Amino acid sequence: MMDLYANLALGFATVWKIVWLPAIATGLPFAIPIPINLILCFVGCLVGTLIGVLPGVGPIATIAILMPLTYGLEPVGGLIMLAGIYYGAQYGGSTTAILVNIPGEATSVVTVLDGFQMAKQGRAGVALGIAAIGSFVAGCVATVIIAALAIPLTRMALLFGPAEYCSLMILGLMFAVVLARGSLLKAIAMIFAGILLSTVGSDFETAQDRLTFGLVELKEGFDFAVVAMGIFGFAEIIKNLEAPETRSVVRGAIGRLLPNRNDMRQSAWPIARGTLIGSVLGLLPGNGAVLGPFASYAAEKKLAKDPSRFGRGAIEGVAGPEAANNAGAQTAFVPLLTLGIPPNAVMALMVGAMTVHGITPGPQIMTKKPDLFWGLIVSMWIGNLMLLVINLPLIGMWVRLLRVPYRLLFPAIVLFCCIGIYAVNNSTADVLLVAGFGLFGYVLLKLGFEPAPLLLGFVLGRLMEEKVRTALRYSRGSFMTFLESPLSLAFLLLALAIVVVAALPAISRSRDKVFTE
Amino acid sequence: MAADDVQHETTPPESRLIRSPQNLAAGLLLLVLGGIGFFGAAGVDIGTLAEFGAGMVPRAVAVLVALSGIALIALGFVTPGPGLGAWPLRGLVCILGAVMAFGLTLRGFDLGPLRLPPLGLAVAGPLAVTLAALADPQTRAHEILIFAAGLTGLCVFLFRFLLRLPIPIAPWALGY
Numbered sequence: 184m185m186d187l188y189a190n191l192a193l194g195f196a197t198v199w200k201i202v203w204l205p206a207i208a209t210g211l212p213f214a215i216p217i218p219i220n221l222i223l224c225f226v227g228c229l230v231g232t233l234i235g236v237l238p239g240v241g242p243i244a245t246i247a248i249l250m251p252l253t254y255g256l257e258p259v260g261g262l263i264m265l266a267g268i269y270y271g272a273q274y275g276g277s278t279t280a281i282l283v284n285i286p287g288e289a290t291s292v293v294t295v296l297d298g299f300q301m302a303k304q305g306r307a308g309v310a311l312g313i314a315a316i317g318s319f320v321a322g323c324v325a326t327v328i329i330a331a332l333a334i335p336l337t338r339m340a341l342l343f344g345p346a347e348y349c350s351l352m353i354l355g356l357m358f359a360v361v362l363a364r365g366s367l368l369k370a371i372a373m374i375f376a377g378i379l380l381s382t383v384g385s386d387f388e389t390a391q392d393r394l395t396f397g398l399v400e401l402k403e404g405f406d407f408a409v410v411a412m413g414i415f416g417f418a419e420i421i422k423n424l425e426a427p428e429t430r431s432v433v434r435g436a437i438g439r440l441l442p443n444r445n446d447m448r449q450s451a452w453p454i455a456r457g458t459l460i461g462s463v464l465g466l467l468p469g470n471g472a473v474l475g476p477f478a479s480y481a482a483e484k485k486l487a488k489d490p491s492r493f494g495r496g497a498i499e500g501v502a503g504p505e506a507a508n509n510a511g512a513q514t515a516f517v518p519l520l521t522l523g524i525p526p527n528a529v530m531a532l533m534v535g536a537m538t539v540h541g542i543t544p545g546p547q548i549m550t551k552k553p554d555l556f557w558g559l560i561v562s563m564w565i566g567n568l569m570l571l572v573i574n575l576p577l578i579g580m581w582v583r584l585l586r587v588p589y590r591l592l593f594p595a596i597v598l599f600c601c602i603g604i605y606a607v608n609n610s611t612a613d614v615l616l617v618a619g620f621g622l623f624g625y626v627l628l629k630l631g632f633e634p635a636p637l638l639l640g641f642v643l644g645r646l647m648e649e650k651v652r653t654a655l656r657y658s659r660g661s662f663m664t665f666l667e668s669p670l671s672l673a674f675l676l677l678a679l680a681i682v683v684v685a686a687l688p689a690i691s692r693s694r695d696k697v698f699t700e
Numbered sequence: 701m702a703a704d705d706v707q708h709e710t711t712p713p714e715s716r717l718i719r720s721p722q723n724l725a726a727g728l729l730l731l732v733l734g735g736i737g738f739f740g741a742a743g744v745d746i747g748t749l750a751e752f753g754a755g756m757v758p759r760a761v762a763v764l765v766a767l768s769g770i771a772l773i774a775l776g777f778v779t780p781g782p783g784l785g786a787w788p789l790r791g792l793v794c795i796l797g798a799v800m801a802f803g804l805t806l807r808g809f810d811l812g813p814l815r816l817p818p819l820g821l822a823v824a825g826p827l828a829v830t831l832a833a834l835a836d837p838q839t840r841a842h843e844i845l846i847f848a849a850g851l852t853g854l855c856v857f858l859f860r861f862l863l864r865l866p867i868p869i870a871p872w873a874l875g876y
Binding site for chain 1: 748
């Protein structure tokens with residue numbers, strides 16, 4: 184317990200880091216203290232929300248677009264800003280769901296149901312307010328959960344050999360496959376394709392070029408930002424252009440923002456239950472967080488005295504799922520930070536960004552870079568607090584932004600993306616490569632492929648290759664090593680079980696239903 | 701531009717040999733991808749199971765990609781599924797054209813007989829915005845030209861002067 188306290192104190196110290204701006208720079212007679220990391224967190228939240236509220240731009244695209252902004256910063260500051268962007272993007276998605284009736288991503292689908300109804304009844308402000316409060320409560324609890332679980336899970340992860348690691352990654356990938364939309368076969372194929380993409384570039388052991396086709400630009404492999412922005416950013420923009428714009432931003436007043444006592448009483452328990460459900464599901468190595476809002480909504484509807492209110496603007500239907508959404512979004516950091524395994528596409532983006540800063544997520548960061556680890560965890564909490572502080576007063580601005588026509592928004596996004604991707608390596612070859620991946624991503628979408636598993640495979644590919652190679656070297660080429668360790672065997676059996684279960688006709692039908700609702 | 705919008709049939713009649721054109725095309729794509737991976741890494745040493753060479757993983761995964769492709773192709777002939785749908789090319793061409801135009805004009809290029817001097821953000825910016833805007837039929841000419849100029853100015857200020865990114869602005873006029 185004392186450890187936890189000391190660790191969180193270190194985190195706070197990191198976040199509160201003060202840089203003195205020398206007197207010479209400003210011309211003032213005294214130096215100015217600047218809480219640099221706090222400002223970065225604030226800016227991250229702000230721009231994250233700014234892009235995240237744009238209809239049709241979900242959190243994944245938002246982070247892919249904004250990621251290059253953090254590249255020039257030092258690692259700690261860069262990651263803190265990235266965490267801010269992440270929460271901003273999440274919250275921006277909820278705002279769009281409530282005000283425009285467009286879910287930015289799978290997890291806001293539920294918020295739309297009652298949130299937009301509340302908005303139509305002139306209670307948009309209360310819906311946004313309770314979403315922010317619920318998210319904040321969930322964020323606080325989830326931060327403590329992460330801090331408490333980080334140490335034991337990291338110790339456990341350090342006991343894993345390469346075979347266990349590899350099997351755990353396979354389990355995580357299979358979870359992601361099962362929870363992806365659409366055909367299982369296509370999702371698995373996307374993972375293979377992602378791993379194939381990750382092998383491009385020089386081999387890390389022998390430094391031999393492979394699949395570079397003689398191009399110097401490919402020696403280092405594909406840059407993560409290039410792949411992500413092409414497949415998620417541009418492909419998404421092109422797809423959005425095809426659907427005729429049917430945006431119905433809520434007209435009229437937003438109404439008061441703060442829920443009254445009655446609203447609070449109705450929402451308190453849903454928030455508590457949502458936080459619990461979301462936190463637990465977010466811990467799963469696959470993309471469990473995506474189920475949180477659905478599970479919370481179902482639970483609230485079942486527990487309600489009058490279930491018919493749901494879908495007609497029930498405040499519990501916003502409070503619970505939003506809390507679950509945020510709790511899951513946050514505890515999803517646990518598998519990433521302790522095991523180095525990103526459970527979903529957003530976390531895969533975080534891995535990419537961390538790698539740029541020279542950090543490989545995994546059990547070793549907590550011991551090697553404690554300030555970074557605990558600083559990141561505390562900044563999650565600060566990020567949640569900041570969202571509460573900046574989003575509610577700025578809601579008028581977000582609403583005005585929602586009314587900007589798409590025909591002006593998307594050219595601006597295209598230009599920002601171009602500049603951002605150029606800035607990563609000061610390379611125009613990267614810009615051309617992004618166009619290529621945009622085309623690839625668009626074709627994938629059109630052929631019914633879900634791009635998220637591709638990104639996961641791409642991110643995990645090199646690590647998996649490394650672990651498989653080491654494991655087989657230890658066992659002198661025998662694959663039995665994956666089955667002889669009981670832990671590894673258990674992971675593999677579980678992975679097999681969930682795929683088989685998901686492939687059963689009855690389950691796969693209801694799975695389709697959940698994701699198309 | 702409207703002529704680019706190629707319409708394919710959405711759902712094929714039941715009697716056709718191909719039951720799901722989408723799955724068939726998806727499988728073909730994977731097969732090509734796997735082929736590129738397999739033959740592209742052909743010259744690279746495979747090694748043994750105990751001691752992988754650099755080519756082992758790329759080729760093994762390429763085979764898996766190709767196998768998934770074959771499974772999808774088979775599925776395309778056996779089970780009914782979605783068609784190819786519509787492929788409106790306007791958005792694709794304009795957006796990707798805008799990105800490529802940005803990449804080619806910002807610092808120019810030199811490919812032997814084809815060469816272009818670096819034009820900087822002052823040219824590449826408005827060009828990319830205008831080209832991208834053509835993707836939307838609702839775009840109005842005067843509006844987008846003013847918008848492109850203003851946005852480029854904002855980007856110059858934001859990225860060059862505030863964030864100090866080494867991005868060329870107008871090398872032909874300003875020297876940077």
